[in-house]
Amino acid sequence: MNSSQGKGVCPVMHGANTTQQSKQNQWWPKSLNLDILHQHDTKTSPLAKDFNYKQAFNTLDLETVKQDLKDLMTQSQSWWPADWGHYGGLMIRLAWHSAGTYRIADGRGGASRGSQRFAPLNSWPDNGNLDKARRLLWPIKKRYGDALSWADLIILAGNMAYESMGLKMFGFAGGREDVWTPEIDTYWGAEKEWLATSDTENSRYSGERDLDNPLAAVMMGLIYVNPEGVDGKPDPIKTAHDVRITFARMAMNDEETVALAAGGHTVGKCHGNGDASQLGAEPEAGELEDQGFGWLNKQQRGIGADAVTSGLEGAWTTNPTQWDNGYFHLLLNYDWWMQKSPAGAWQWEPVNIKPEDMPVDAEDPTKRQNPIMTDADMALKFDPQYRKIAEKFYQDPAYFADVFTRAWFKLTHRDLGPKTRYLGADIPAEELIWQDPIPLNSNRLDASELTSLKQAILASDVSPSEFIITAWDSARTYRGSDRRGGANGARIQLAPQSSWQGNEPEQLTKVLTALRQIQSQLNSSISMADLIVLAGNTAIEHAAQLAGCQVEVPFAQGRGDASQENTDEHSFEVLEPLHDGFRNWLKADYRVSAEELLLERSQLMQLTAAEMTVLIGGMRVLGTNYAGTEHGVFTDNIGVLSNDFFVNLTDMNYSWQPKSDNLYHILDRESGKLKWTATRVDLVLGSNAILRSYCEHYAQDTSKQKFINDFINAWVKVMNADRFDLA
Structure with missing residues (x-):
């Protein structure tokens, strides 16, 4: 705890423009800024909607591209002459500084999106004159067009610089797709000036x-x-x-x-x-x-x-x-x-x-x-x-x-994601532990086998909400920033995840034990990773049925089970959740507000504001709060996938009274009696004008089916976030 402020220092001090403190809105500085959930909208990209970078990259003659880069190294230009007639050092610095912004705490930064082309990175003092390096590469980018992203080209240029100077590189993989606007979600520090010393105000x-x-x-x-x-x-x-x-x-x-x-x-x-x-x-x-x-x-x-x-x-x-x-x-x-x-x-x-x-x-x-x-x-x-x-x-x-x-390969590929995303002929055959390897799973169950599993899941002594919680906790670790985490691999059953406080280890053990028994009794070849997700899906189908809606939650088989041996425990420690607004949980009282932390989590999970909203509403009525708290559970029918959360949040028969920094009482206006309790995450959905518009949409009498459909779609997106094989 920080005694001077009475609040804990958040281990993820994201500061990612989650409040309207920029020039675009100086009038309401406390207003929650949802822009980070909608950055890189498809409207910013000039590429065709059906453009497939993987297919385009695979059309390249990579050996020719590499030779072009090696040739460029010694083609000194008068407007920016090469030192000793060789651009190798400049291109290595370009690649290094592109990749070197990566940090493990939130997975942001790095080379995989070509962000160095945009502010603030393109204008950092440490990136001085790298604008010249990119212009030197422009003829090659122009030659190969959209089949070779800037992000891939920059890293490949660094590799070829070394090879042109006599070093055999460990390997190279393509697959980095460019963004077209700056990444506003990344917090680079609170300083108000470049190169501010450590005794400066707002020091890091x-x-x-x-x-x-x-x-x-x-x-x-x-x-x-x-x-x-x-x-x-x-x-x-x-x-x-x-x-x-x-x-x-x-x-x-x-x-x-x-x-x-x-x-x-x-x-x-x-x-x-x-x-x-x-x-x-x-x-x-x-x-x-x-x-x-x-x-x-x-x-x-x-x-x-x-x-x-x-x-x-x-x-x-x-x-x-x-x-x-x-x-x-x-x-x-x-x-x-x-x-x-x-x-x-x-x-x-x-x-x-x-x-x-x-x-x-x-x-x-x-x-x-x-x-x-x-x-x-x-x-x-x-x-x-x-x-x-x-x-x-x-x-x-x-x-x-x-x-x-090897270290250079790690530096330049750490944020590219799992090896299944790698493209090209120069991918190293060796499997590296920092790639978070997961064995391939080719087993596919037929419809009757899946039906038997679903029946066994519902017949077990584990509640539907507990199955949903375990599936969610398994998948929520995914970070779109560096493509780490997620349900694939079932690492929730391995150290360190099995003992994380946010995963409620005692309840987790109960659920995993039940799933292993089901797996064994039915002699099923399904992976534990798939079974965890299937159990969550089955519980949601049951909750929708209780709401009078027959639905089938889409289920994509093919997840594998990682082993403890190929899991770097220390590396996975940074993925430990210390807050989860979807389950209404904060590990401590941080200086960053609960709703800002919610945006942090949502953005890393690649959710839109609408998806975030519908997931919270569904998770509340399904009874998935951490430790079974009833904060935000605005329903008398817990376990039913209804739109009650939104109906009651927008009901003007209630009033809202703060009781502490993160606790509110919701009172019946007429009687004054306590009806529900809520947190900041619950009430920000009704306070923020944009989020309230989503809540009102789902609270409509005509939106009951729409709510269920949208919740399921958002749920499946979370469950499949790390399934790059489905793309």
């Missing part, structure tokens, strides 16, 4: 140096850490702390961290040979005639060896256009001291370096320049754990290359 730090969740970068506008040191003050040990936290929040361990830092800095250079004050505005603030370019120097040359990006100046290695072990040779064998770059940035330079170890100038091969290291590089030298790994890599270059290419 608290305590000694505790970085707010879900953030991974240390400053607004950075991908990782400040290259000059903590708050721009060189101190490798302090920077090591930032590096470790940042990379851990990107799902990287210490070995992967050292490999990525070293491998990324084995090629290319930093740019700070000029006056940063002469640079123009970032792309989003540029003039019309700049045509989307930013950071232009209109006073001096400002390109090539005179470019300014990070402000640091120099290459990390002796041979910046080839893959080798030179990074560790320089880092570990020389002493380093702090110097200022021509642009005035702190950097580390070697003491008494041998001339043959100095890289040649990026434009003039007759000159040699000092190599440099950032404070993060020096952290690998001075932090004991990092130093041990660096020395191991130095002594075993083949091992270093293997660890790096």
Whole structure:
């Protein structure tokens, strides 16, 4: 608990524009903003409605595309010349910074949607001059059109940059579909200025140096850490702390961290040979005639060896256009001291370096320049754990290359989703645990077998609401951000999910035991993942029947059962729900309101506002609240799939009285007697004008059947969210 505020610090401090605090609505700052539930509407896309990216990508001759990219690396353009005549370092930085925004807490960020093309990412200080890299790639994008997304092209360009410099990559998979508007759901920090230090108002730090969740970068506008040191003050040990936290929040361990830092800095250079004050505005603030370019120097040359990006100046290695072990040779064998770059940035330079170890100038091969290291590089030298790994890599270059290419593949594919979404001929055959592998299930039951299972489910001593709860809890872990979680795999029966508080372990054990008995008694080959969903569907059909409606909830077989062995418990811990407005549950009293948390959950589950509304109304009357509470259960017929929740929420015979931050009494206006209790999640549906319009729609006397149909459709969407094989 945060004693100064009396409320807990939410582990998912999303801040995702869920209240109308932007310029679009300054008059009602507390009004709930539903825009994040409707971002990337199909109206924003110029693609045909029947466009299938998978089919389009599979028409590509991938080898030809790869060769085109390799050729591009050495085709230096006068408007943005390549360092040493090779764009490899620039393209690697482009791919790295596209993927490097990923963070494990909410799965947002990353490379899989091509969001780097849009604000704020396209204008972050740390992404300086990557606008030039994308323009260099434009001829290739133009050539292959919609069959090659920007998101795939950027990552493939990074891979080909390495291969063109002598490194065999671990693999590549396509399948990243571009978005066409910025992702407004992603919270990048509360700061009001770029590169604000940790003592600035609205800092992302608290305590000694505790970085707010879900953030991974240390400053607004950075991908990782400040290259000059903590708050721009060189101190490798302090920077090591930032590096470790940042990379851990990107799902990287210490070995992967050292490999990525070293491998990324084995090629290319930093740019700070000029006056940063002469640079123009970032792309989003540029003039019309700049045509989307930013950071232009209109006073001096400002390109090539005179470019300014990070402000640091120099290459990390002796041979910046080839893959080798030179990074560790320089880092570990020389002493380093702090110097200022021509642009005035702190950097580390070697003491008494041998001339043959100095890289040649990026434009003039007759000159040699000092190599440099950032404070993060020096952290690998001075932090004991990092130093041990660096020395191991130095002594075993083949091992270093293997660890790096695997870590790079993880970095660039972590948010692409399960392997079943991968496209192309370069997909690695090896199955990796971070891909959350699930065995394929080819078993299909016929109609009579499914009927027998349904009959056994309804005849068991488990209540329908308990079956619905288990199916929901199994599926609600799905995150559309990085396509993790969901009902497929039945990981709700495995650690750590089986003991999560939000899954009510005692009740969960009861339900799973009953389902295993049914599975055994009928000698059924159905997977537990399918059976959990089927049980929930069956219970909903029963509830609809009680409402006088004969329906069949669509059921798609084919889910597999994951094993404990192929489940990374630590990796799955971040998926643990700490709130669920659909089951009217908050683990603690957070600074973020319950209704904002509801939007967070709904957006990650890829629900629209209408789907969110109808699901809440149905879940309430079905009696699925956490721990059996009756908050928001506006019906006298619990277990019947009726529209009672909406009817009673909109009934003006009742009044609403607050009792605490998240508890309200609903009173009969005439008698003053307590009729129901409710939470903020319940009442926001009647308070917010847009949500109320949905509630009124479902409360109509003519909408009883419509409500049931819409609830079932939304339910099936949740159950099948991770079924990429159905697309």
